[in-house]
Amino acid sequence: MSGPSLTEYLKGHTLRIEKELASSLPERWDVPGPLRESMAYSLMAGGKRMRPILTIAAAEACGGSAEAAIPVACAVEMIHTYSLIHDDLPALDNDDYRRGRLTSHKVFGEATAILAGDALLTHAFYSAARSAREHGIAADTVLSIIEELSYYAGPRGMVGGQVADMQGEQGLTRLEELDYIHTHKTSDLIVFSLKAGGRIGGATERQLDALELFGTNIGLAFQIQDDILDIVGDEKKLGKAVRSDEKQQKVTYPYFIGLERSRDKVASLTELGKEAIVNADFPQPDMLLQLADYLMKRDH
Amino acid sequence: MSGPSLTEYLKGHTLRIEKELASSLPERWDVPGPLRESMAYSLMAGGKRMRPILTIAAAEACGGSAEAAIPVACAVEMIHTYSLIHDDLPALDNDDYRRGRLTSHKVFGEATAILAGDALLTHAFYSAARSAREHGIAADTVLSIIEELSYYAGPRGMVGGQVADMQGEQGLTRLEELDYIHTHKTSDLIVFSLKAGGRIGGATERQLDALELFGTNIGLAFQIQDDILDIVGDEKKLGKAVRSDEKQQKVTYPYFIGLERSRDKVASLTELGKEAIVNADFPQPDMLLQLADYLMKRDH
Numbered sequence: 001m002s003g004p005s006l007t008e009y010l011k012g013h014t015l016r017i018e019k020e021l022a023s024s025l026p027e028r029w030d031v032p033g034p035l036r037e038s039m040a041y042s043l044m045a046g047g048k049r050m051r052p053i054l055t056i057a058a059a060e061a062c063g064g065s066a067e068a069a070i071p072v073a074c075a076v077e078m079i080h081t082y083s084l085i086h087d088d089l090p091a092l093d094n095d096d097y098r099r100g101r102l103t104s105h106k107v108f109g110e111a112t113a114i115l116a117g118d119a120l121l122t123h124a125f126y127s128a129a130r131s132a133r134e135h136g137i138a139a140d141t142v143l144s145i146i147e148e149l150s151y152y153a154g155p156r157g158m159v160g161g162q163v164a165d166m167q168g169e170q171g172l173t174r175l176e177e178l179d180y181i182h183t184h185k186t187s188d189l190i191v192f193s194l195k196a197g198g199r200i201g202g203a204t205e206r207q208l209d210a211l212e213l214f215g216t217n218i219g220l221a222f223q224i225q226d227d228i229l230d231i232v233g234d235e236k237k238l239g240k241a242v243r244s245d246e247k248q249q250k251v252t253y254p255y256f257i258g259l260e261r262s263r264d265k266v267a268s269l270t271e272l273g274k275e276a277i278v279n280a281d282f283p284q285p286d287m288l289l290q291l292a293d294y295l296m297k298r299d300h
Numbered sequence: 301m302s303g304p305s306l307t308e309y310l311k312g313h314t315l316r317i318e319k320e321l322a323s324s325l326p327e328r329w330d331v332p333g334p335l336r337e338s339m340a341y342s343l344m345a346g347g348k349r350m351r352p353i354l355t356i357a358a359a360e361a362c363g364g365s366a367e368a369a370i371p372v373a374c375a376v377e378m379i380h381t382y383s384l385i386h387d388d389l390p391a392l393d394n395d396d397y398r399r400g401r402l403t404s405h406k407v408f409g410e411a412t413a414i415l416a417g418d419a420l421l422t423h424a425f426y427s428a429a430r431s432a433r434e435h436g437i438a439a440d441t442v443l444s445i446i447e448e449l450s451y452y453a454g455p456r457g458m459v460g461g462q463v464a465d466m467q468g469e470q471g472l473t474r475l476e477e478l479d480y481i482h483t484h485k486t487s488d489l490i491v492f493s494l495k496a497g498g499r500i501g502g503a504t505e506r507q508l509d510a511l512e513l514f515g516t517n518i519g520l521a522f523q524i525q526d527d528i529l530d531i532v533g534d535e536k537k538l539g540k541a542v543r544s545d546e547k548q549q550k551v552t553y554p555y556f557i558g559l560e561r562s563r564d565k566v567a568s569l570t571e572l573g574k575e576a577i578v579n580a581d582f583p584q585p586d587m588l589l590q591l592a593d594y595l596m597k598r599d600h
Contacts, residue, residue, distance in 0.1 A: 091410035091414060114386055114392065114414065118418075119455040121418065125450040126450035126454060130447065139439040139442075142443055143429055150429060154423050154426060160332050163415050166411055167332065
């Protein structure tokens with residue numbers, strides 16, 4: 001293979017995405033100071049940038065360019081960021097820290113945190129919409145991407161998963177309920193990230209289906225790995241307290257099927273996901289496959 | 301004139317919009333119960349439906365059809381509704397009643413109210429995006445509408461106005477600051493409603509500019525009228541307590557320039573707005589002009 005190593009790939013694309021995110025609210029725009037600061041504070045808080053990298057990797061897997069995928073990649077990260085800000089609010093998870101830093105409402109107050117989330121959610125659609133104008137992507141392709149973003153991030157997608165999660169805190173009794181939460185709260189936005197990248201890269205219908213299957217599987221694997229790391233992870237690497245699920249009496253995959261079987265599940269879901277990609281004749285599938293393994297083996 | 305009277309027009313279109321809003325979350329969709337209920341509770345809470353009616357009226361003024369404008373009209377109402385839900389939250393205005401009914405967080409709790417707002421905001425983009433598929437509007441027209449929705453409802457628009465309003469509670473000293481708040485918090489979404497309708501109806505650039513000017517002026521007039529009604533209005537007609545601005549020590553137009561000059565300002569802004577429409581050769585401008593007068597004279 002002549003391409004970059006996975007480490008170089010992640011580093012390069014993370015830098016590119018962060019540069020773009022940093023300039024997503026130009027100084028010349030007339031935005032109230034506290035709103036701009038609170039949006040930037042959460043948007044530039046680091047993190048793995050997994051979703052935007054998946055968007056870029058899916059575009060490249062289809063033979064498309066990373067540059068054309070950047071505005072939609074940023075849109076995904078804005079949606080993810082807003083969901084974390086609202087998730088951390090006192091009325092929801094009431095978290096004071098995220099990635100080792102104070103959460104938005106602890107720094108800017110609750111009202112500004114709510115509005116910063118609203119602004120990032122709205123601005124995500126602006127970022128996605130401008131791909132057409134700035135990168136010459138066909139208007140109907142961008143429109144399909146926007147329709148899917150509103151689907152996967154909306155009431156039938158991520159927000160639905162969030163509400164189900166909240167209700168579930170009163171006690172889940174079946175693994176299917178947990179799957180519903182994981183699928184919508186976590187996998188849906190990952191599926192979107194991949195399919196949107198695919199659309200930008202010119203994916204065939206068959207490749208879009210493969211990206212959806214890949215996303216559903218690695219998304220669930222990702223979330224189960226999160227559950228596992230909450231038990232066996234290193235607080236310093238994670239940037240947050242471990243054993244929080246147990247303390248909050250949160251029902252997780254290890255709770256239902258134990259730690260070992262949870263690990264097996266992560267591995268088998270990852271394999272299933274990779275298989276879907278391998279069977280769909282992508283011109284350059286390597287990075288997607290490597291990313292799946294990387295996510296499975298991560299320790300933070 | 302052979303068209304319907306304004307009263308018939310408002311009644312007919314309000315019914316049509318409410319029917320569409322009621323079916324905007326089909327039963328067959330897999331949405332958690334509390335999320336569906338909280339979204340419907342606020343979406344079906346009545347109100348003037350002013351913004352969606354302006355969208356339809358603008359489409360018709362250009363010679364377009366009301367039907368083609370319905371999905372975008374609903375999108376505007378979803379954005380408006382989400383903004384009210386979040387605005388009423390304890391961390392923001394902390395209002396228990398809206399339109400004579402308990403606010404969302406009083407009925408469903410704060411967490412669900414926050415998420416219902418997020419879901420409506422996201423679903424608005426879904427509603428707008430599907431105009432292309434369901435009404436055959438050109439993809440690049442719908443994309444322009446979506447880009448403008450994210451602009452006028454986002455950090456440079458409505459959310460920016462909201463944050464400025466919150467900061468202003470610590471005391472505004474200049475009328476320009478109040479204009480900034482009114483323009484962004486109220487006029488921006490009205491301007492969007494009109495321009496989006498215009499785009500659907502096939503407006504020329506000159507007509508879009510006229511709709512923008514019309515919206516900016518009647519939007520500000522609408523907000524000043526709100527300030528006036530808070531002083532002289534009838535609680536029963538308004539469905540909320542009057543004198544709330546005074547109690548909250550909120551700086552308003554009447555505070556700065558007095559009641560009489562505020563009334564004159566409403567009248568002169570309305571005239572300016574109507575003039576812009578009259579001068580832009582719309583095939584059917586009558587209803588837009590009548591709506592401007594109606595909004596100026598409203599008592600609720």
